[in-house]
Amino acid sequence: MATGRTHRPATRSRGIPEATVARLPLYLRALTALSERSVPTVSSEELAAAAGVNSAKLRKDFSYLGSYGTRGVGYDVEYLVYQISRELGLTQDWPVVIVGIGNLGAALAGYGGFASRGFRVAALIDADPAMTGRPVAGIPVQHSDDLEKIIAEDGVSIGVIATPAGVAQQVCDRLVAAGVTSILNFAPTVLSVPDGVDVRKVDLSIELQILAFHEQRKAGEEPGDDSAAPAAAPVVPQAATRTTAESGRKGPDGDVPAVMPA
Amino acid sequence: MATGRTHRPATRSRGIPEATVARLPLYLRALTALSERSVPTVSSEELAAAAGVNSAKLRKDFSYLGSYGTRGVGYDVEYLVYQISRELGLTQDWPVVIVGIGNLGAALAGYGGFASRGFRVAALIDADPAMTGRPVAGIPVQHSDDLEKIIAEDGVSIGVIATPAGVAQQVCDRLVAAGVTSILNFAPTVLSVPDGVDVRKVDLSIELQILAFHEQRKAGEEPGDDSAAPAAAPVVPQAATRTTAESGRKGPDGDVPAVMPA
DNA sequence: CGGTGTGAACGTCTTCACAGCA
DNA sequence: TGCTGTGAAGACGTTCACACCG
Numbered sequence: 065m066a067t068g069r070t071h072r073p074a075t076r077s078r079g080i081p082e083a084t085v086a087r088l089p090l091y092l093r094a095l096t097a098l099s100e101r102s103v104p105t106v107s108s109e110e111l112a113a114a115a116g117v118n119s120a121k122l123r124k125d126f127s128y129l130g131s132y133g134t135r136g137v138g139y140d141v142e143y144l145v146y147q148i149s150r151e152l153g154l155t156q157d158w159p160v161v162i163v164g165i166g167n168l169g170a171a172l173a174g175y176g177g178f179a180s181r182g183f184r185v186a187a188l189i190d191a192d193p194a195m196t197g198r199p200v201a202g203i204p205v206q207h208s209d210d211l212e213k214i215i216a217e218d219g220v221s222i223g224v225i226a227t228p229a230g231v232a233q234q235v236c237d238r239l240v241a242a243g244v245t246s247i248l249n250f251a252p253t254v255l256s257v258p259d260g261v262d263v264r265k266v267d268l269s270i271e272l273q274i275l276a277f278h279e280q281r282k283a284g285e286e287p288g289d290d291s292a293a294p295a296a297a298p299v300v301p302q303a304a305t306r307t308t309a310e311s312g313r314k315g316p317d318g319d320v321p322a323v324m325p326a
Numbered sequence: 327m328a329t330g331r332t333h334r335p336a337t338r339s340r341g342i343p344e345a346t347v348a349r350l351p352l353y354l355r356a357l358t359a360l361s362e363r364s365v366p367t368v369s370s371e372e373l374a375a376a377a378g379v380n381s382a383k384l385r386k387d388f389s390y391l392g393s394y395g396t397r398g399v400g401y402d403v404e405y406l407v408y409q410i411s412r413e414l415g416l417t418q419d420w421p422v423v424i425v426g427i428g429n430l431g432a433a434l435a436g437y438g439g440f441a442s443r444g445f446r447v448a449a450l451i452d453a454d455p456a457m458t459g460r461p462v463a464g465i466p467v468q469h470s471d472d473l474e475k476i477i478a479e480d481g482v483s484i485g486v487i488a489t490p491a492g493v494a495q496q497v498c499d500r501l502v503a504a505g506v507t508s509i510l511n512f513a514p515t516v517l518s519v520p521d522g523v524d525v526r527k528v529d530l531s532i533e534l535q536i537l538a539f540h541e542q543r544k545a546g547e548e549p550g551d552d553s554a555a556p557a558a559a560p561v562v563p564q565a566a567t568r569t570t571a572e573s574g575r576k577g578p579d580g581d582v583p584a585v586m587p588a
Numbered sequence: 589c590g591g592t593g594t595g596a597a598c599g600t601c602t603t604c605a606c607a608g609c610a
Numbered sequence: 611t612g613c614t615g616t617g618a619a620g621a622c623g624t625t626c627a628c629a630c631c632g
Binding site: 085086088089090092093094114115116151152153154156158160166167168170171172174175177178180181182183221222245246247248252254260262264266267268269270271272273274275276277278279280281282 | 430
Binding site: 343344345346380382383386396397398399 | 627632
């Protein structure tokens with residue numbers, strides 16, 4: 065939610081579906097790997113497999129960007145890398161501030177995936193005076209009193225909140241007041257922001273809870289094994305791997321019907 | 327993305343929509359807060375605001391669980407907390423293993439949100455012999471050679487991968503072979519798993535890239551300001567706050583995938 | 589009345605299937 | 611011939627609006 069839209073109600077022309085935008089980074093990662101191996105071109109089928117989606121979806125996604133492929137051949141890796149990077153705005157430098165340098169904040173500060181994608185950690189900010197000046201991942205921590213000044217001087221528009229939940233909203237308010245318009249929130253709280261500000265959240269405990277839901281369901285299934293799928297089914301050891309991303313779409317039948325607990 | 331499915335193609339009957347499942351943890355968190363303040367009941371409107379969604383969506387979501395509300399009154403907080411916890415499978419204990427105890431793994435090991443939701447860190451595993459035996463967040467790190475034994479002894483079914491991308495797939499294979507059927511992946515790689523195994527991924531760099539996309543778009547908008555929205559628009563200081571939450575999967579206004587680093 | 593529960597309208601995303609171009 | 615690009619169909623998710631009940 066949030067995030068994502070809130071913008072113009074599906075502006076004319078340039079509208080790329082949010083679901084597509086969310087997958088572009090995935091394609092970019094797969095393409096970058098191919099580029100490093102000096103692979104010149106890829107088919108939608110190959111790239112889709114590498115990114116963990118199905119080819120129809122990938123082609124449809126790319127069609128929103130324009131016609132960057134060659135029929136009968138595939139896509140030019142380098143060219144696509146450039147086009148997607150540009151579309152995502154990664155051809156420019158994005159200074160980012162991380163607020164809350166606890167275990168998580170420190171881990172994020174040292175995360176290598178930042179720099180490699182055009183993001184630069186402009187500053188680490190923490191409210192604890194004892195942290196001030198101490199270097200974390202090679203960057204000296206600054207005190208939160210200077211938050212506004214730091215953001216203004218570096219022209220920061222993206223902020224990462226890794227503080228305890230209790231202070232997340234006030235940190236958010238200060239970031240927004242100082243000019244930040246995009247926030248990545250790791251604190252387990254719902255943040256309120258003015259229109260025009262994007263917030264994306266990452267909640268570890270939520271992800272685990274979703275896994276637990278499905279896990280619980282699996283347990284109840286074992287016994288009620290369905291009729292089909294005789295022992296002939298090849299239970300290859302390491303084989304039958306299915307890329308996780310998309311939905312399985314497996315057997316034609318209806319798959320296990322019910323399950324359910326009562 | 328990702329993640330999430332691979333399950334049954336939306337089984338009939340008792341199937342709770344994936345989008346709803348992704349929001350249940352959100353409702354649970356809001357309800358828990360109300361519970362701690364001893365609030366007896368809430369209306370869909372109030373709870374929705376606290377969870378960062380709209381009331382119609384919340385009521386629809388709850389309708390999939392059953393009719394737990396009282397018309398003209400609202401929902402009983404304690405009762406709902408219980409029902410949602412049960413639905414998510416949080417009334418039982420879920421032992422979890424974290425593989426890869428670097429900065430991120432250590433941060434996850436010390437993350438408080440786990441224990442408070444029925445998740446117990448059963449073991450920390452790392453391939454570096456120098457880490458073996460060293461306590462992280464009060465739990466001694468064990469060597470990866472013992473991975474299979476650890477999983478079997480504790481009956482672990484949920485694994486968290488926080489290793490470098492290069493070894494994520496092999497760690498994943500070992501976890502699966504040892505009996506793990508749900509994986510939370512923080513490594514920036516697409517994991518292949520057999521049918522029946524769930525994988526959810528959290529990729530920080532992807533989240534930032536999505537923010538950058540929208541951020542870039544904002545910059546280009548200023549000038550070409552569109553017709554509507556005359557200067558009359560009330561630019562309230564701290565007012566017009568729009569709740570952002572939600573995470574879950576995609577959806578219009580919604581959010582898209584999930585999260586973090588990687 | 590007030591607020592839940594839900595059928596129906598609506599919008600978005602995914603999948604299909606094939607026309608069309610290199 | 612092979613693979614892209616895309617209209618159309620279908621699945622899924624959200625929002626509306628109101629019947630219904632406490």
